[in-house]
Amino acid sequence: xxxxxxxxxxxxxxxxxxxxxxxxxxxxxxxxxxxxxxxxxxxxxxxxxxxxxxxxxxxxxxxxxxxxxxxxxxxxxxxxxxxxxxxxxxxxxxxxxxxxxxxxxxxxxxxxxxxxxxxxxxxxxxxxxxxxxxxxxxxxxxxxxxxxxxxxxxxxxxxxxxxxxxxxxxxxxxxxxxxxxxxxxxxxxxxxxxxxxxxxxxxxxxxxxxxxxxxxxxxxxxxxxxxxxxxxxxxxxxxxxxxxxxxxxxxxxxxxxxxxxxxxxxxxxxxxxxxxxxxxxxxxxxxxxxxxxxxxxxxxxxxxxxxxxxxxxxxxxxxxxxxxxxxxxxxxxxxxxxxxxxxxxxxxxxxxxxxxxxxxxxxxxxxxxxxxxxxxxxxxxxxxxxxxxxxxxxxxxxxxxxxxxxxxxxxxxxxxxxxxxxxxxxx
Numbered sequence: 001x002x003x004x005x006x007x008x009x010x011x012x013x014x015x016x017x018x019x020x021x022x023x024x025x026x027x028x029x030x031x032x033x034x035x036x037x038x039x040x041x042x043x044x045x046x047x048x049x050x051x052x053x054x055x056x057x058x059x060x061x062x063x064x065x066x067x068x069x070x071x072x073x074x075x076x077x078x079x080x081x082x083x084x085x086x087x088x089x090x091x092x093x094x095x096x097x098x099x100x101x102x103x104x105x106x107x108x109x110x111x112x113x114x115x116x117x118x119x120x121x122x123x124x125x126x127x128x129x130x131x132x133x134x135x136x137x138x139x140x141x142x143x144x145x146x147x148x149x150x151x152x153x154x155x156x157x158x159x160x161x162x163x164x165x166x167x168x169x170x171x172x173x174x175x176x177x178x179x180x181x182x183x184x185x186x187x188x189x190x191x192x193x194x195x196x197x198x199x200x201x202x203x204x205x206x207x208x209x210x211x212x213x214x215x216x217x218x219x220x221x222x223x224x225x226x227x228x229x230x231x232x233x234x235x236x237x238x239x240x241x242x243x244x245x246x247x248x249x250x251x252x253x254x255x256x257x258x259x260x261x262x263x264x265x266x267x268x269x270x271x272x273x274x275x276x277x278x279x280x281x282x283x284x285x286x287x288x289x290x291x292x293x294x295x296x297x298x299x300x301x302x303x304x305x306x307x308x309x310x311x312x313x314x315x316x317x318x319x320x321x322x323x324x325x326x327x328x329x330x331x332x333x334x335x336x337x338x339x340x341x342x343x344x345x346x347x348x349x350x351x352x353x354x355x356x357x358x359x360x361x362x363x364x365x366x367x368x369x370x371x372x373x374x375x376x377x378x379x380x381x382x383x384x385x386x387x388x389x390x391x392x393x394x395x396x397x398x399x400x401x402x403x404x405x406x407x408x409x410x411x412x413x414x415x416x417x418x419x420x421x422x423x424x425x426x427x
Contacts, residue, residue: 030206058329142235
């Protein structure tokens with residue numbers, strides 16, 4: 001979808017999904033990771049669904065961004081202005097600004113209380129408890145002038161620096177008597193790029209498995225991504241243009257409720273926490289304390305920008321293949337097999353052979369052995385039937401009539417009885 005059509009066809013679904021990816025572990029769309037998105041690829045011929053672990057390898061285009069940030073310098077200058085008094089006339093005043101290498105200058109008297117606020121009720125929000133000053137505070141200032149953003153860099157930066165934004169992060173004071181805390185300030189500029197790569201993609205999930213760069217990173221052409229449309233939304237938190245077929249998703253998902261459980265102020269110096277500051281907190285792998293480090297803060301905003309950019313490109317790239325280019329590729333799948341170690345195989349075969357020989361031997365002995373019993377004397381009744389005609393045994397037990405248990409045991413303890421075959425037919 002060319003950039004000229006994106007403003008009318010891209011609705012708020014992409015940022016709702018980005019919110020889900022950052023905060024709710026939402027499943028990533030096909031061809032996307034948290035760092036980049038690939039131009040969709042698929043095989044021209046259908047591969048059997050029976051193949052397991054099927055992957056596709058093909059040349060394609062990768063889209064992402066790199067974030068460059070710098071700590072601003074302070075520039076002091078004298079300006080001559082009208083004092084407002086006819087008698088006094090003009091006067092010279094001294095001003096200072098946080099300067100970037102690309103010409104941005106944010107006045108130092110804006111957000112001048114940042115780092116000097118005390119944890120507790122916040123007078124700039126009429127002491128509303130929801131906006132109490134907490135341990136940390138964060139500020140995001142985008143470039144484009146909007147009706148919903150309190151601050152912006154447009155007019156403070158050259159028009160050629162329209163991608164630049166400013167971020168601040170600080171720890172607030174615990175006591176009003178504490179000295180002001182240091183504020184981490186950065187000017188950041190995303191560099192959107194495209195790069196030819198060879199990608200390995202899982203055929204079922206369409207998830208990139210790995211990539212190998214084929215070419216250098218090339219700046220993203222202006223006709224592929226409408227930077228003004230998307231970066232305007234980053235600063236304002238909503239879109240002024242709604243797609244005719246869109247759901248009522250004009251506003252970005254609220255970040256205040258999401259971060260309310262964190263020790264992060266939901267507003268500072270009368271301005272509410274911006275959506276991009278909330279996204280950066282969620283996308284970062286760092287603790288809030290670690291974000292005081294400039295490099296950690298840069299990586300947090302780089303992670304948030306990459307997710308939002310990649311998720312918007314999912315809507316822009318053609319996943320229906322209405323227009324396609326044929327390139328050489330390959331498919332790969334694995335076949336399962338049982339691998340047997342020869343040593344263990346010989347051991348198992350030997351044990352099975354030994355068990356088989358023992359079983360055959362027992363069978364032969366059992367068949368060749370002569371049995372004199374005509375039935376199995378497994379019960380007392382069967383034993384009594386076998387000895388009922390033996391006078392000697394009966395006479396011996398006749399003496400035990402009405403004797404005590406001790407006498408019974410004494411009479412039998414040294415005697416042994418044996419069943420044997422009798423020629424008379426009894427035992």
